[in-house]
Amino acid sequence: MSSKHIIQFVLRFCAYSLVSYGILASSAHAQEKPIINRAPVAKDYADLGKLPDWSGTWNPNISDQFNQVNTNMPPWKPEQAKVIQFQLAEEKAGRPAPLFTNCLPESMPSWALITHNSIEFLFTPGRVTILGESDSNRLRRIYTDGRAMPDDPDPTFHGYSVGHWEGNTLVVETTGIRPQTYLAVSEAVGVPNNGDVRVIERFHLAGKDIMHDDIEIIAPNVLTKPWKTTREYFRQRARKYEIIEGVCLEGSFSESKDQAGNDIFVPIKYDVGGNRIPPQ
Amino acid sequence: MTLAATVFRLNNPFFLNHEMNPMKTITNLFKLALFIAIGVVPFAVNAHHSTTMFDRTQVVTITGVVKEVQWTNPHVAIFVSGAVKEGDEPSLWLMEMTSPGNLIRVGGWSRTAVKAGDKVVVEFFPLRNGGKGGALKKITETQTGKVYTADIFAQENANLEQSK
Numbered sequence: 355m356s357s358k359h360i361i362q363f364v365l366r367f368c369a370y371s372l373v374s375y376g377i378l379a380s381s382a383h384a385q386e387k388p389i390i391n392r393a394p395v396a397k398d399y400a401d402l403g404k405l406p407d408w409s410g411t412w413n414p415n416i417s418d419q420f421n422q423v424n425t426n427m428p429p430w431k432p433e434q435a436k437v438i439q440f441q442l443a444e445e446k447a448g449r450p451a452p453l454f455t456n457c458l459p460e461s462m463p464s465w466a467l468i469t470h471n472s473i474e475f476l477f478t479p480g481r482v483t484i485l486g487e488s489d490s491n492r493l494r495r496i497y498t499d500g501r502a503m504p505d506d507p508d509p510t511f512h513g514y515s516v517g518h519w520e521g522n523t524l525v526v527e528t529t530g531i532r533p534q535t536y537l538a539v540s541e542a543v544g545v546p547n548n549g550d551v552r553v554i555e556r557f558h559l560a561g562k563d564i565m566h567d568d569i570e571i572i573a574p575n576v577l578t579k580p581w582k583t584t585r586e587y588f589r590q591r592a593r594k595y596e597i598i599e600g601v602c603l604e605g606s607f608s609e610s611k612d613q614a615g616n617d618i619f620v621p622i623k624y625d626v627g628g629n630r631i632p633p634q
Numbered sequence: 635m636t637l638a639a640t641v642f643r644l645n646n647p648f649f650l651n652h653e654m655n656p657m658k659t660i661t662n663l664f665k666l667a668l669f670i671a672i673g674v675v676p677f678a679v680n681a682h683h684s685t686t687m688f689d690r691t692q693v694v695t696i697t698g699v700v701k702e703v704q705w706t707n708p709h710v711a712i713f714v715s716g717a718v719k720e721g722d723e724p725s726l727w728l729m730e731m732t733s734p735g736n737l738i739r740v741g742g743w744s745r746t747a748v749k750a751g752d753k754v755v756v757e758f759f760p761l762r763n764g765g766k767g768g769a770l771k772k773i774t775e776t777q778t779g780k781v782y783t784a785d786i787f788a789q790e791n792a793n794l795e796q797s798k
Contacts (some may be wrong), residue, residue, distance in 0.1 A: 413739060417787050448762040450684030470786060471735055487735045488708060542684035563792030590739070592795040598735050600707035608704060628683030630704075630711055632728040632767035 391480070391499070398479035406522040408475040408557075411595050412565050412587035416470050419585070423539050428571070428581040434545045441543045450542030455628035457602035459492055461511040461535035462528055463553045463571050466585055468538055472597050473587065482517060482524060487597040496526050503529060511535055513553070523558040537573055548575035563589035685730075688759040688769040697776075698724055700752045705745045708733045712748060712770065714756055728767040729758055731784045739789035741782045753777055 423442075430438055441451045454460055460468060471488035480499030486492030496515040507514035507530030514530035531551045538544025556568040565587040572580045607619035623631050698716020710731040717724045737743035748754070753776045758768035770784045791797055 413736075413789055415790055417790060445684055445686050448686050448689070450686050452683060455683050471733060472739075488733065540684060542686070561792075588790060588792040588794075590792065590794055592793070595739055595794065598738075600733055600735060602708055605704075605706045605708055607706075629687065629709075629730055629761075629767065630728055632761065632765040 394479035402477045402479065405477055405519070406559060408477075408559075408565070409591075410563075411472045411474055411590045411597055413472040413590060413595075414469055415586035415588065419468055420540070422583060423543065426583055428537070428539065428573075429578045430545075431576055431578055434576045437545050438539075438543055445540070445542045452542075452628055453536050453538055453544055454541055455624075457489070457606075459489060459511040459535075460538070462494070462513045462531050463551075463569060464536055464538040464544060465492060465494075465512070466553075466555070466567055466569060467583070468540055471600065472590075472595075474597055485597065486600075488600050489602045494528075496524070498524075503527060506530075509533065513551075520556075523556050526553075526555040526557065528553040528555070533575075537571070537576060545576055547573050550574055560586070565589065685769055687762055688730075689762045690759045690769075692760055693757050693771060694718060694760045694768060695755060695757050696727055697755050698727075698753075700748055700750050700754055701726065702750055703745075703748055705734055707735075710734055710737060710743075712756075712773070714754060716754075716756065725766060727756075727758075729756060729770040729773075730767065731770050732786045736786055736789065737782075737784060739794055740785055741788065743782055743784075747780075747782055748773060748775070 427438075444451060459465065465486065469486065469488060471486060473487070474485050476483040476485065480497065482496040482498055484494040484496070492512075494512050494515055496517040498517045498519065500518075501516060503516050504514060509530050509532040511532055513528040515526050515528040517524050517526040519525070529552050531547065531553075533549030533551075534546055536544035537547040537551070550573070552572040554570040554572075556566075558566055558568075560566040567585045567587070568582070569585060570580050570582050571577070606621060606624070608622050610618055610620040612618045625631055696714060696716035696718050697720070698714045700712060701715050702713040704711040704713075710733065712729040712731070714727050714729060715724045716727060731737060732740070734743070734745070755774045755776060756770060757772040758770050760768040772781060772783050774781050
């Protein structure tokens with residue numbers, strides 16, 4: 355190799371190194387750059403008026419929830435099916451499994467499947483929020499600002515939800531659900547979802563005051579195939595039916611007074627089934 | 635195993651199915667019995683439960699006086715001092731119901747609809763275990779004749795105010 359070739363080689367090496375460094379550096383810079391949610395403008399608020407009217411309080415069709423336990427059971431894997439059959443028998447015998455007696459959130463998708471309490475929808479620019487009645491910590495943030503689903507969202511009870519509008523239907527994808535939470539079909543029948551759950555929902559009006567949530571649940575660790583169901587809600591507009599605060603743990607306490615006359619909460623005892631212990 | 639861990643396992647539906655070791659099962663059942671017997675029920679254990687512990691094939695009626703109303707989520711409770719048969723010595727009964735929000739929708743309830751001191755007739759589905767409690771079906775205030783029901787399915791229509 356001549357000295358000319360050696361010089362050319364060194365120069366090329368340096369050039370490639372600089373280019374590579376530049377690419378890496380700009381890439382790293384891009385990754386570190388925080389994504390800023392832009393401030394909404396007047397048009398964003400005006401556009402909310404083009405969305406369907408989902409105002410009011412929506413209470414669930416509980417009878418249909420119960421009926422679907424018999425008519426539309428999820429395709430459980432064999433191991434989970436054994437547990438479900440055991441729980442169904444126990445519930446029938448008056449010994450319901452205390453799945454939710456610890457007051458942890460029912461979580462997604464069980465909240466959508468089994469809640470006996472009302473929900474409401476809030477539209478704001480780039481987001482739909484669902485608030486629940488049965489526990490003040492029950493809410494879902496559904497981002498409709500066009501963002502992609504994160505690659506690896508932090509697992510939470512209600513998951514990470516991204517939505518978009520297809521006409522008057524809100525299509526929502528939810529992932530990032532904690533694997534310990536139950537996939538339940540009633541308050542006493544359900545199993546831990548064991549992770550990798552994905553939920554696709556299509557919220558739409560099925561009548562003037564009827565809401566349907568068409569749900570597809572992909573839970574590969576507990577189901578043999580995706581499961582589809584629909585949950586129905588009834589709209590109430592009377593002010594007396596508005597959602598009221600419902601703190602689950604509130605029921606664990608009764609009102610009392612301390613020695614100084616202050617109003618206080620005192621814990622009360624429950625049986626393992628979740629009922630207050632009757633007077634002896 | 636700690637008590638907390640035992641409670642967790644009792645709440646885990648896999649507890650009875652994955653514990654295939656008979657000795658472990660017996661041990662855990664013993665812990666369950668001990669757990670109940672000593673009455674150490676952590677106050678975090680409550681709420682959001684199925685209601686099949688009540689026998690819905692039976693309806694019991696008591697006549698008495700309301701002693702206390704606990705208007706709380708997720709289950710409202712009413713304590714009634716009453717007797718099943720006229721002339722019997724009254725005793726204290728515990729009536730469980732659904733949440734305040736549901737009661738308002740199903741039966742016109744409010745926080746003050748039923749108050750301590752009210753004379754009432756209560757129909758309820760009794761606890762299967764024979765305890766002095768049940769799921770309230772209907773309560774009638776004898777002095778005013780007002781009736782409140784607690785059927786959770788009675789709210790399954792839109793615009794309920796038009797049908798109540």
